Amino acid sequence: MKDHWRRVRAQPLAIQIIWAALAVEFLAALWERQWPLAGVAAITGALTLAPIYLSSRVGLRLPTAFLVGITLFIFATIFLGEAFDFYNRYxxxxxxxxxxxxxxxxxxxxxxxxxxxxxxxxxxxxxxxxxxxxxxxxxxxxxxxxxxxxxxxxxxxxxxxxxxxxxxxxxxxxxxxxxxxxxxxxxxxxxxxxxxxxxxxxxxxxxxxxxxxxxxx
Structure with missing residues (x-):
């Protein structure tokens, strides 16, 4: 578990920014009692952590480009696409x-x-x-x-x-x-x-x- 969290903290800046944005949106949604938005932010954050956790469990080391790409895709699909309706906007x-x-x-x-x-x-x-x-x-x-x-x-x-x-x-x-x-x-x-x-x-x-x-x- 310690090794897993060490890998989380060592992720590139792009992933750290996405996590920070999700955390801020999660807290803001809780403050405003927007429970669905808070749930989407929490689920998105959990899914972006999944590749890091699963790869460490099976002994794979994913290149930075893969991790950034996967994180951006999850963020764009679930959070921006569904929560902010980007699919219909663009x-x-x-x-x-x-x-x-x-x-x-x-x-x-x-x-x-x-x-x-x-x-x-x-x-x-x-x-x-x-x-x-x-x-x-x-x-x-x-x-x-x-x-x-x-x-x-x-x-x-x-x-x-x-x-x-x-x-x-x-x-x-x-x-x-x-x-x-x-x-x-x-x-x-x-x-x-x-x-x-x-x-x-x-x-x-x-x-x-x-x-x-x-x-x-």
């Missing part, structure tokens, strides 16, 4: 979040597949690992759309907004984001650069050598 909010999450899941899917081979770059073709990463990301996106449909049908919510058009638009953005994430993994294995994305793979492998014992730089 038409592009949902598009950006879907694209960003799909890109991240594409990269994580690639790393997961690479981890199964313990980092052996010759155990499977680079394109096959990229395809697995792409498939994982698109599958997660499709499952989320099913979740939105179920929530709308069961609880009468409006998560799908315009229905079929919203769903198909989200899936298209998911495919684009997943393609970029998987392509970044392919480029990294081939020793090429794809913007700033490829550096994240090397950082992840370097931090988690015991999961990639067969990897050779």
């Amino acid at each position: 038409w592009w909010w949902d598009v950006v979040l879907h694209g960003g999450s799909a890109l991240g899941f594409g990269m994580l899917g690639f790393l997961f597949a690479f981890m199964l081979f313990e980092g052996d770059r010759f155990a499977a073709p680079a394109w096959a690992l990229a395809l697995i990463g792409f498939t994982i990301a698109v599958t997660i996106g499709a499952l989320w759309e099913i979740f939105e449909f179920g929530m709308d049908q069961i609880f009468g919510l409006n998560m799908q907004k315009s229905g079929l058009v919203d769903t198909m638009g989200d899936l298209i953005v998911d495919v684009i984001g997943a393609s970029i994430g998987a392509l970044a993994g392919f480029a990294w294995l081939k020793g090429r650069q794809l913007g700033g994305f490829t550096g994240v793979f090397g950082d992840f492998v370097a931090r988690n050598r015991r999961w990639f014992r067969k990897h050779r730089d």
Whole structure:
């Protein structure tokens, strides 16, 4: 537990700022007796702590870029999106979040597949690992759309907004984001650069050598 809280305190400034904003909003909501807003702030804060806690439990060390990206995504999705209605205020909010999450899941899917081979770059073709990463990301996106449909049908919510058009638009953005994430993994294995994305793979492998014992730089 002490090690967990040490890792929490050592997080980058961007994450610390988000936590501070959530704490201030939580206390302000309690003062004004806005219980739903206080609840959303508390839940958002707990979810941003989850990746740090879970990664430490399984012995993974996530790169700073991953942690910042996950924290920003949770903050933007739940707190800004739902509590402050950014989804309805800004038409592009949902598009950006879907694209960003799909890109991240594409990269994580690639790393997961690479981890199964313990980092052996010759155990499977680079394109096959990229395809697995792409498939994982698109599958997660499709499952989320099913979740939105179920929530709308069961609880009468409006998560799908315009229905079929919203769903198909989200899936298209998911495919684009997943393609970029998987392509970044392919480029990294081939020793090429794809913007700033490829550096994240090397950082992840370097931090988690015991999961990639067969990897050779």
